[in-house]
Amino acid sequence: MSEKIPLTEYLFKRLHAIGLRAVHGVPGDYNLTLLDHITPSGLEWIGNCNELNAGYAADGYARIKGIGALVTTFGVGELSAINAIAGSYAEMAPVVHIVGTPIRELQQRGVKLHHSFCSGSQRDYQLFAEMYEKVTVAQADLIDVEHAPGEIDRVIRECVLMSRPVYIRLPMDLVDVLVPASLLATPLDLSPGVNDVSLQNGVCDMILNRIQVAKQPMILVDGGTSRYGLLKQTNALVKLTGFPTTTTPFGKGLLDETLSNFHGLYATVGSEDYSSYVEGCDLIINVGPVHSNVNTYYFATVPDKAVSISIERDSIQIGERAWKISTPALLDQVIATLEREGVPPMSSYPALQDVQKTLASLPIVSPSEKFAQSIFWRRMSRFLRSGDIVLTETGTPSMGGRDFVLPKDTTIINSAIWLSIGFMLPAAQGAALAQRHLSGSENRVAGGRTILFQGDGSFQMTAQELSTIIRQKLDVIIFLINNNGYTIERLIHGPEEHYNDVASWRYLEAASFFGGDDDDEMSYPVLKARVNTWGELDGILEDPEFHSGRGLRMVEVMMDMQDCNDTLRLLLDIYKAKKG
Template structure:
């Protein structure tokens, strides 16, 4: 009898990550993960050392959105706590990230030893307890006999639930071995299943309401994209060809070049034709709806719940009735097969189109050659190409992106509409560009980020340069915080707009990239610009060499301090009017 081949626990974990499509491991070295890191290179994984753990978490988040799974490794205590904000964002935003933490030896933990990186009180569970609230599954690999099964269980949860997980890897268990033949059996990536009786009822009601509706519409949102249901949802959308809208978190989920795509809906922040179409509909079918404040135009959805059918990952809602254990992964294919478009009411497939130009926003306030948001985002629409990966950081960048379009085919928008943590953009661009390269995709990675956000995580440009990634970054320099991180900035907090807490130190942004490498070959792949006029930016965007998106291209764009995207200006006006009435 031939002895089974053995593999150590770290190697097993790395092999499983690669089987799920994760070919790069982000993170930082620390004393309690060094031994585990010794086995990364030989496993086939690429090590990506970020400048800090927060950036590594942001990068792994964006990597996961492009590849389907991302991973980072930190050390116990000081390292993992630096990553908390990023992991919490992945939990809120449904990004499947595996957080591996190198922990002290099992003996030291059991004895409550007063080691460095601890709180000095012998409590070795305090950090794991924190992460139990922001991860969907956890494993402490203390027993070699169960380590393989535990790794598989947690990774399965990460993929299926599309949320981060937490794995503790004690330093003294790294080289313990398990049977390598476990790797021959793939982890089962099952989708959520439905209760047939409940699903049958939802299907019958939904078909009846579709056939009776005079103005049915779809509203596709972020959870549909994150939960990986869009490949089957597109078949339903195409078969019915009724108007399809996306919420801001769903931007990029639907092929916007298709004739039935009708625009973005975010309540009062919508364009007039989109707002009228959805709010005048007698049947709004949502897929993966996330009703957060920004995603709904500050809770300004204005259509009756009685006219709404909400299809979710694990339940469906029809009016005020909830049907548990009904998954859109199961329901949507059945609906696609069963529905008969010929039974739709006349005019049901009529697509709303703009009848009047949108009202002016900021054009009258500034010189015609000044770069305003009203000018910038339509111009960016013409710059985008098929397959682009676009990172839009929290604030003016992601709100401006809602008005970009129609998007070319397969453009992916990466942003944090729900978590909304400023500083996400630069490290997310690193993770997204690396994921695209790992996947063999020859696509451009574009990043739009404000100056205030950039200052939080600017060092991650060094990782982009070090790994020679292709990233084109548009840095919006508008002299401080215009919107993020909360309702206390110039465009959302009414008075005073000149408050000093919105001010930030002024940097020579376009000069930063060259300082982040001493390697002449890598420095040669960096190009920077400082742009102050529409004519300058227009020429740059029209340049074919620039449009190729090779190397790090850093564009510092100067814009007016009190300008903002359309939705932001509208919100500011409504808040001003409300405050005026209250005086």
């Protein structure tokens, strides 16, 4: 007789097989028996403070580990998480949302159960699933035992290949139903579609021809590059061609910024040399484009279609012509041909900015001088090191992070589409956990840190997730930018209005309140400091226990209420001009 395992164990073991090591979420009476199968399946349960935070954390985990998952209960739990899942959809994070639902027979009878609208109709049990259809790429309602394993495989495959969230409903009466264990012996097929050979050859030849004849080329790397599985090919193309290369804000951190042909953000409008070079380009290879307003300075930096090769996951556009095609295989062929035949040398190299040299030209500051965001972010680049995961919250930190000069193999998590304030603290929990699970892996640099830059207003949105960081004993560095409220909103409208104020918290006491006790310093050290000047900050940054230690290290950085960097001022000027 063939061995059988519970359906829920099948689900979790499938996720384990593709790299998942932790499940986030909140327990509820419709998912409790489901949770019993997490640990036996080789996964770690991470209980979050609420479902929204769990969704944010699963997203942060997914961006580092390649897959994330959360479990919520029917109705109230899943709807609390839907904003996070919508953000994962918008910004292409592969998250599996598993919802424990009432038993099938009660759903079919339309019984008036808690967490539903109690209308006495079967429709009560479809409404929330219909909502999730709008923010996930695949859904499965596991009501048919025979087909349930196949449905699980289908949605997980879509999650990985599309790099977007999926939604699985698991009724309580099917949690322990048995399915053949032998099904796990066949690995999930996560390979992209196979191209028609003649089509791929034809498009490849067109790309190669454009590369060969280009006199003033550029490569523009956007956030979709990693989500579409094109990062390896893009890095090879950048190094092989030597073409001047830039990223968008959403694509920052995807490339090695120490390369001689890397020239910072494409969105750095306003530079005369830079703008004139871009305007004169006869070829822009745009990989993984995400042309949101925030990512393009309100569409000011969308590349000219006439000179562009735009590369998506499953399509490519050259000028006005477009083809449906799997681009990873296409780019592999382009790169193999260039390696064999070579790339014509550029006749002249543009005098664009050397981003690494900008660190040497930073203005000298007095130790007693207060902070100015115009130099704070670039100066903080000196603190970053290879292997770090850096998260910048929506607002002044996100805009400031555009000024970072990143070491090689540094990952940056920012938001260029959804911009849900409060996302980054739970995401930092998920990212730090993923970093722990990747420790020693060949694709991670040893000693990498998780570093969060967050404003005071956004911290107040999801502050309780600091307790999960402490409870899980995660190593996280937090720079809390205290500028007394919603500074980015003040700069947009209402600089003195009370609706842009927030309560004055004693932020550094949060660690103690949430369980980071001073008497637990040996097992989980907590280091806290408030800094008002450059000298105070430098003293903290130079402390080995801070820059290379363990535990929670939290620094409250006191900033002026309406201070921001030049990047944000420029973006707001463009925004106001567009409105006017």
